[in-house]
Amino acid sequence: xxxxxxxxxxxxxxxxxxxxxxxxxxxxxxxxxxxxxxxxxxxxxxxxxxxxxxxxxxxxxxxxxxxxxxxxxxxxxxxxxxxxxxxxxxxxxxxxxxxxxxxxxxxxxxxxxxxxxxxxxxxxxxxxxxxxxxxxxxxxxxxxxxxxxxxxxxxxxxxxxxxxxxxxxxxxxxxxxxxxxxxxxxxxxxxxxxxxxxxxxxxxxxxxxxxxxxxxxxxxxxxxxxxxxxxxxxxxxxxxxxxxxxxxxxxxxxxxxxxxxxxxxxxxxxxxxxxxxxxxxxxxxxxxxxxxxxxxxxxxxxxxxxxxxxxxxxxxxxxxxxxxxxxxxxxxxxxxxxxxxxxxxxxxxxxxxxxxx
Ligand SMILES: *Cc1c(COP(=O)(O)O)cnc(C)c1O
Numbered sequence: 001x002x003x004x005x006x007x008x009x010x011x012x013x014x015x016x017x018x019x020x021x022x023x024x025x026x027x028x029x030x031x032x033x034x035x036x037x038x039x040x041x042x043x044x045x046x047x048x049x050x051x052x053x054x055x056x057x058x059x060x061x062x063x064x065x066x067x068x069x070x071x072x073x074x075x076x077x078x079x080x081x082x083x084x085x086x087x088x089x090x091x092x093x094x095x096x097x098x099x100x101x102x103x104x105x106x107x108x109x110x111x112x113x114x115x116x117x118x119x120x121x122x123x124x125x126x127x128x129x130x131x132x133x134x135x136x137x138x139x140x141x142x143x144x145x146x147x148x149x150x151x152x153x154x155x156x157x158x159x160x161x162x163x164x165x166x167x168x169x170x171x172x173x174x175x176x177x178x179x180x181x182x183x184x185x186x187x188x189x190x191x192x193x194x195x196x197x198x199x200x201x202x203x204x205x206x207x208x209x210x211x212x213x214x215x216x217x218x219x220x221x222x223x224x225x226x227x228x229x230x231x232x233x234x235x236x237x238x239x240x241x242x243x244x245x246x247x248x249x250x251x252x253x254x255x256x257x258x259x260x261x262x263x264x265x266x267x268x269x270x271x272x273x274x275x276x277x278x279x280x281x282x283x284x285x286x287x288x289x290x291x292x293x294x295x296x297x298x299x300x301x302x303x304x305x306x307x308x309x310x311x312x313x314x315x316x317x318x319x320x321x322x323x324x325x326x327x328x329x330x331x332x333x334x335x336x337x338x339x340x341x342x343x344x345x346x347x348x349x350x351x352x353x354x355x356x357x
Pocket of ligand 1: 080154175188
């Protein structure tokens with residue numbers, strides 16, 4: 001069986017060797033040595049000044065909204081995983097959906113200003129499939145209207161934009177280290193803020209609001225990651241270049257088959273060092289997509305309709321018309337992409353896809 005994603009598992013003995021430290025210290029959570037070591041290594045690997053690792057990639061979105069004291073309306077994208085929109089609603093704010101760019105698949109920045117009003121407090125958007133939003137333009141708009149910017153950068157591990165980590169854009173970026181993501185800790189995630197004061201606030205918030213053992217400063221939640229998860233991250237991190245190289249080869253092979261065909265591929269924004277996180281293909285219409293899925297499933301190959309449905313169609317949000325997102329959502333399919341997906345399987349998948357165009 002070939003799935004859309006395959007979790008990278010490091011050699012078991014290497015994971016165990018790292019876990020020994022947790023046994024030696026008899027310490028499994030509350031920011032032990034392994035959590036601190038992983039944060040330090042991530043800062044160095046990603047070339048960022050700070051990172052707080054967390055138990056998943058969704059709590060960081062909720063904490064970001066709370067830490068920035070957002071209320072009222074938040075401008076967001078309809079083309080993302082459900083967590084982007086649900087976190088806004090969970091924090092009692094209202095998602096205002098602005099349509100996406102038909103090629104980059106990120107929010108169409110030229111349409112943002114039209115959605116701003118006196119109730120707007122922020123822009124919370126996704127760097128889709130690791131493809132950066134137009135962060136420079138979004139930053140200009142945010143400054144002009146005094147809005148905060150949060151990036152759901154769940155797919156962005158290792159992405160660079162304009163020669164720096166993509167996590168450096170906006171007030172806060174969040175990442176996911178879920179087992180299906182490029183770099184993972186089983187379950188896990190991170191918050192990266194670009195402001196020291198905010199950093200302090202976020203740190204307290206992710207640990208119940210504790211300020212020392214006996215004092216509390218504001219409301220908090222529990223978003224702490226455990227030593228067991230951090231150990232997985234420490235075991236996976238040394239393999240990142242191998243993972244990225246393997247994925248790059250698969251992407252290039254797919255590209256070589258799909259060039260010049262009646263199929264739309266993801267357009268990566270200029271000045272981006274991409275991370276090969278997903279391989280989406282966009283068909284002419286949903287019927288072709290459905291035929292392809294059936295044919296692939298018959299060969300025990302399971303692509304995923306990612307992202308579907310368009311989030312402006314969720315039943316707990318107000319509907320905003322987003323024809324581009326809805327059209328793309330109905331026609332887009334992520335093909336299997338693993339660092340070690342054999343060439344003959346990529347060829348087989350490509351041939352099945354092409355046979356249905
Ligand atoms: C995976 C993902 C999340 C959620 O991350 P978890 O670690 O699963 O909580 C949020 N946003 C996007 C775009 C994602 O793909």
